[in-house]
Amino acid sequence: MDEKNYMLRMEGISKDFFGNQVLKDVTLRVGKGEIVGLVGENGAGKSTLMNILFGLPVINQTGGYQGKIYLEDKEVNFASPFEAIEAGIGMVHQEFILIPGFTATENILLNRESTKYNIFVEVFGERLKTLNREEMHKRAISAIEKLEVQLNPDMLVSEMPVGHRQFTEIAREMDRKSTKLLVLDEPTAVLTESEAETMLKAARKLANLGLSVIFISHRLSEVLAISDRLIILRDGQVVRELESSSTTPREVASLMVGREIKEDLSKKSIEFKKPEIVLEIKDLWVDMPGEQVNGVDLQVSKGEILGIGGLAGQGKLGIANGIMGLFPAEGEVFYKGERLPLNNPVGVLSKGIAFVSEDRRGVGLLLDEPIDLNIVFTAMQIQGRFIKKLMGGLIKWRDDKEIARVAREYVDSLQIKCVSEKQNAKELSGGNQQKVCLAKAFVLEPDFLFVSEPTRGIDVGAKSVVLETLKRQNREHGTTIVMTSSELEELRSICDRIAIVSEGKIVGILPPTADPADFGLLMLGEQKEVKAGV
Template sequence: MAGEDHVLSYDGVGKEFFGNRVLKNVTFKLGKGKILGLVGENGAGKSTMMKILFGMREISETGGYEGKIYFNGKEINFQNPMDALNAGIGMVHQEFSLIPGFTATENIMLNREITKTSVLSKILGQKLSTLDRPQMQKEAENAINSLDVKISPDMLIAEMPVGHKQFVEIAREIDRSQVQLLVLDEPTAVLTESEAEILLKAMKRLAAKGISIIFISHRLQEVIEVSDQIIVLRDGEIIKDISGGTVSIKEIAEWMVGREVSGRKEKRESAIDHNQDLIMEVENLWVDMPGELVHDVSLKIRRGEILGIGGLAGQGKLGIPNGIMGLFPAGGKVRYDGADLPLNSAKFALDTGLAFVSEDRRGVGLLLDEPIYWNISFSSMQVQQKYLRKVLGGLILWRDEKEMKKAAQEYIRALEIRCTGEKQKVRELSGGNQQKICLAKAFDLNPRILFVSEPTRGIDIGAKSLVLEALKRYNRENNTTIVMISSELEELRAICDRIAIVCEGKIAGILHPSVDAMEFGLLMAGVKAEGKKVNNHA
C-alpha cells in the first residue's frame, strides 16, 4: 500500500465516535497528478476521512483511528492541520476561513508574508523587517491568474461576492510552493455555472502540473466530467472505486443512497388561486448586502404559496430575504398583512411571524457548540417564550428541557437527521445535517412566512429530495407561505408555484415553473423572455 507511485494511500482506515461506527475498512490509492471524485450522502463519512488525514484534534481526542495512511510512500499520522500543510497537503473547506477585513493578497499570503530588511532590522533584528507588499501582490496575482479569474488582489474579502471568496480560498492553497495534494470540499456549491466551469478547467491544469486533487462534491455531473477516479462512500464504507467518465449520474446516485433514484424531477402543479389575497407586498426594496446588492425590487407574495427566487450568484437574490429580515441595511416599502413592516429590525420581523433559514448556516443559523435540542428550540424560546414554565406565579420562567428534547427527537425523525441523539453538539454534524437543524429551528417557530435561502446547498442527492419534500409538506399542512431562494433552477421548478428571476438587483421577470428552462436562462442573462409569464398581478 505504500508504493511511491501513489501520492496517497488509505489502508483499512476506520473510525468510531462514541460507539457510533462512521468509517469501516476504507482502502484506496490516489496517483500523482490525478483527480479523485469523492461522493456520498451527508453523514457517509467523507468529512471524517479528511479530518483523519489532516490530524484534526477531534480525531485524537476521541481515541484516534484504525488502519494506516501513507503520503508519498511514508506512513503519516499528523497531530494537527499545520503538520499536513507543512507536508504539502492543502484543503479548501466548505465553510470559508477568510479574514473579512483583509484583502485578497493579505489572505492568500497569510502566515507566509514576504518581508524586506531595513536599516532598523539590520541593527535591531528581523522583527523590525517590513512587508514587501509589491512582491506579495505579485505572488497573489500569480495564484489568482492560475485559476483564470478576474479578482483584484486589493479588494477586501468583505466586499466580494461569494464566488470570488471561494476562488481566493483556492488561490491561497495553490500558492503554497510545496503543495502536492489539494482537497476541495464542495468548491462549486457557491459558484455560478460559468464560474464552476472555470474552476473545473483550473483543476485539470493543476493536475497536469502533478498536483493530486480530492474533489468532494454533490454535483455529480461535475464529478464525472473532471475525475480520473470516483469513490462512492455509503455508511462509512467504500461502495464503489471506479474510473471517472465510465458511469452515469443515475448509477452513482443509486450507489450513494442504496436505492433506485428517479432522474426526473416532477414539476409542481400550482394549486394557488391567482385571485388569492396577498400576504406581503414589496415595493422598491434596496438592500446593501456586499456581493448581493438589491437596487429596486417590487414583488407581491400570495398567502399560502411557495414562491421561488432564482438568479445567478451576485445578482441580488440573496439580498432580498436578508434585507426584509433586517440582517443588512435596507430601504423601500414592505407591507405585511396590510400593515407596514419596519425594516432593519430582525427582532420585529421574528416577532411578527417571519422566519429565515439563512444561506450562512454557520454564521447566522447555528449555535455550533450547543446540542441539537438547544439549537432547535432557542429561537422559539426567545421569541415566543416556548418551552418556558412559569414558576412562583410567573415570577420566574424555567426552561422545560424535557419538552425541548422531545420536540428535537420528533424533528430528528421527521427530517432524518443523522446524529447520535438530541444531545450531540451541532459542530459535530455534517453540513447537510446542520442544514436540516436550521430547517427544524425555523419550523419550530410556526412562521406565517418562511424565507429559505439555498436550502440544499452542500446537501447530497438523497437528502435534497427529503428537504424539498419537507418544505412542500410544511407548506401544505400549515398553509405557511414559503419564499425559497436558490441557485438550483430545477429544484425551484419542482416545488414552486411561481419563480421570480433576479438580475442586476431587480426582478427580471416572473415565470410559471412549467415554462421552458431556456426562458429562465434568458431572464438570468438579462434578456427578456417571450414565453408564458406569470406577473405579480396574475
C-alpha cells in the same frame, strides 16, 4: 497502479466519535496527477476522512483513528494541519477559512508573506523585516490568473460575494509551491455555472501539471466530468469504486443512498386564479456586502412556494436578509396588509415570519449548544414557548422534557444523523446542520417562511428529504414559502413561480415549466429576448 505511482494511500481507516462509528475500514488511493472524486451522503464520512488526512486537532482530541496513511509511499500521521501543509497537502474547506478584515492578497499569502530588508534587521534580526507589498501583489495576481477569474486582489473578504471568497481560498492553495495533493471540499457549492466551469478547468490544469486532487462534491455531473475515478462512501464504508467514464449520475446516486432516486421531484399543480397577496415588496433597497438590491418590487401569493433565482451577487440573497433585518434596508414591505418594520428582526419574527439563512454557521446555529436547544431557541425567545412558569411568571424554567420530545420529532422527520438530540451542533456534518436550521424554523409554526440556499452542500439523498419537507410544510400547514437558491432545477422542482433577480431588480417571473433558456436570458439581463410572458 504500482504503489510507487500513488501520491496518497489511506489504508483501513476507521474512526468513531462519541461511540458513533463514522468510518469503517476505508481505503482511498490517489495516483500522481490523478483526480479522484469522493462522494457520499452527508454523514457518510467524507469530511472525517479528510480531517484525518489533514491532521485536524478534533481527530486526536477524540481518540485518534485506526489505519495507516502513506504519502509518496512514506507513512505519515499528521498531528496538525501545519504538518500536513508542510508535507505538501492543501485543502479548500466547505466552510470558508478566511480572515474577513484582510484583503484577497493578504489571505492568499497568509503566513507566507514576501518581506524585504531594512536597516533595523541588522540590530533586531529577521523579525523586523517589513512586508514587500509590491511582491505580494504580484504573487496574488499570479495565483488568481491561474484560475482565470475576475478577482480584485485588494478587496476585503468581508465585502466579497460568496463565489469570490471561494476563489480566494483556491488561489491561496495555488500559491503554495510545495503542494502535491489538493483536497477540494465542495468547491463549486456556492459558485454560478460559469464560475464552476472555470474552477473545474483550473483543477484539470493542475492535474495535468502533476498535482493530485481529491474532489468532493454533491453535484454528480461535475464529479463525473472532472474526475478519473470515483469512490463512493455510504455509512462510513466504501461501497464501490468506479471509473468516472463508465457510470452515470443515477447509478452513483443509487449507490450513495442505497435506494432508487427519483429523476425529478413531482411538480405542484396548484393554480392561483385569484391569488390573495400576502406579502408585497415595494422599492426595497438592501445594503448587504456582495449583494445588490436596488429597488425590488415583488408580490407573493398566499399558500404558494415562490422561488428566487439569479447569478451570484445579483441580489437574490439580499432580499430575505433585508426584510428580516439582518442588513440595513429601505423601502416598504407589507405583510397581510400591514406594514412590516424594517431593520427590526424581532418585530418581523413576531409577525409569524421565519427565516432559514444561507449562513448556517454564522447566523443559523449556536454551534456549541446541543441540537435540541438549537431547534427551540427562537421559539423560546420570540414566542415564550417551552418555558414553565409559577407565580404569574415570576419564576421561570425550561421545559426540558417537552424540548427533548420536540427535538426527537424533528430528528426523526428530517432524518438528522446524530448520536442523540443532546449532541452539539458543531459535531454534525454540514448537511445535518442545515436540517437543524430547518427544524428551528418549522418549530415556530410560521405562516410565512423565507429559506435561502436550503440544500447548499447537501447530497442528493438529503436534498430530496429537505425539498420534500418544504413541500409538506407548504401543503399540510399552508405555510407560504419564498425559497432562494442557486440551483435552477431545484427551484423548478417545487416552486409555483420563479422570480429572477439581475442587477438588484426582479427582471421576470416565470412558471417552472418555462424553457430553461428563458431563465438563462433573464439571469443575464436579456429579458427582451424572453419569449414566455414575464
